[in-house]
Amino acid sequence: MNVFEKTENFVMKTYNRFSVNFVKGEGCWLYDDKDKKYLDMLAGIAVCNLGHCHPTVSDAICEQARKLIHVSNLFHIETQAELAELICKNSFGEKVFFCNSGAEANEGAIKLARRYGTEKNPEKYEIVAFRQSFHGRTMAAVSITGQGKYNEGFGPMLRGVKFAEFNNLDSVKEVVSDKTAGIIVEPIQGEGGIVPADKDFLLGLRKIADEIDAILIFDEVQTGIGRTGKLFAYQHYGIEPDVMTLAKALGNGVPIGAIVAKGKAADVLKPGLHASTFGGNPLATRAGIEVIKIVSDEEFLKEVERKGKYLAKKLEELKGEFSEIINFVRGKGLMLGAVCKIPCSDIVKLALEKGLIINCTAGNVLRFVPPLVITEDEIDYGIKILKEVLKEHAS
Ligand SMILES: Cc1ncc(COP(=O)(O)O)c(C=O)c1O
Incomplete structure (x- = not known):
């Protein structure tokens, strides 16, 4: 039995899980059992703030x-x-x-x-x-x-x-x-x-x-x-x-x-x-x-604020481009939500297929709570995938 079958057979079905089995994590990246890499902009739902397996x-x-x-x-x-x-x-x-x-x-x-x-x-x-x-x-x-x-x-x-x-x-x-x-x-x-x-x-x-x-x-x-x-x-x-x-x-x-x-x-x-x-x-x-x-280091926290503003700006740009999907962006620091005009679980699924982990909360809000150690380049990478997803979704 593989992990999916074992879960099905032996684990209480309290979660609707995606069929992905992560086996390794480093910083903002997760790797599945086929060595496919994913950018994690969810951080185990705001848990791995220092990234996966911080040394x-x-x-x-x-x-x-x-x-x-x-x-x-x-x-x-x-x-x-x-x-x-x-x-x-x-x-x-x-x-x-x-x-x-x-x-x-x-x-x-x-x-x-x-x-x-x-x-x-x-x-x-x-x-x-x-x-x-x-x-x-x-x-x-x-x-x-x-x-x-x-x-x-x-x-x-x-x-x-x-x-x-x-x-x-x-x-x-x-x-x-x-x-x-x-x-x-x-x-x-x-x-x-x-x-x-x-x-x-x-x-x-x-x-x-x-x-x-x-x-x-x-x-x-x-x-x-x-x-x-x-x-x-x-x-x-x-x-x-x-x-x-x-x-x-x-x-x-x-x-x-x-x-x-x-x-x-x-x-x-x-x-x-x-x-x-x-x-x-x-x-x-x-x-x-x-x-x-x-x-608690002041410089670390300043960086969180700066990167939060950067991610918010990028999400605002996406809103401008896909105004039929994204209504507005809200949040603070690296806890941001893109409020959509439509239910957003399909967007999350498509993003995952393309190697980006985000989630959907309250039915229509795309939630971004990445590790606080995320870099601007990594944010750009995530936004690029999201853009592709929104393009496919809009067409
Ligand atoms: C604000 C808030 N309080 C409490 C909880 C519950 O935490 P736990 O799942 O660790 O019991 C959560 C979990 O998402 C939360 O977001």
Whole structure:
């Protein structure tokens, strides 16, 4: 049996997969089992921000794997403590909890907010989330995800979740109250179609959260780790959340998630209130240390911003040429979406056949989240393929 047959026979069919089997990766390039090369402008969905198998990260993981992979959180873990310090020194954070994925980080953040709220008032447990948001696939995460398709058919969702309109403060004011424990928002809605939050909206959320003494949570699972041209997206806005959740690119492919908190949120989770067996283990946190060290460099982040502008300009040019397909381009840094006038899954498929990996989110948005180490030449290469695809699609 080959990999396709084995997957068909033995792996739960939770994904519609393309019939491609990647066996090797280097930088922005992936190679399949026939040695065909592909330019990866998706980076495992905003995970491999340093490119595939970045030598510094790979060497560190190999070294760590030979030294110590896992010990339980009953003991002190040097790499965990060091990564927590690095994250705090490079952000608003004062304390970090480590877990293994984005959904899990959001679960923990909700628990944190509810614990904070209910210690003041047993009725203060409501969470305000936003329509078109995406926060992951666990029960609490789908409960706060504002897209029906993710929670239909899974029985009752978490009680006490209220949804408001993204980028609409009036709609937030309608649902918040003294019972609100937390407000969770993505600075740029990723799965919702690369929709950036307005600055005034986030400033307004900060003000509302302060007024009602709620925990403001930024889900930076997709926007974090340099993706938008700052180490964390909140740094564009001149405000700080109380809690930020991270995952995806924090380990450049090694599973890791984190809850970062400050002030009133920093010491809510006391011994016994929250835990994770694998959370913050030596292997994952060693990867995280190398990632943060590289990405937090100011010059590196400036390059992300510059290359983001370059890619946006190239996409704008494509929009000019194929205005019957592309409506507009939006996003920040190297997290960009080309909003199409048509469903775009066929475009993604054709691009893949020609050796370019992108994806389609929200049905009609072509998503570009390449490794942050992508060069202008590589961007040109990707745009050339996309142009061919759009030409074929238009004719
Ligand atoms: C903003 C956001 N939050 C949470 C998640 C869930 O992360 P994970 O798949 O690691 O659970 C995602 C994944 O796409 C995401 O984009």
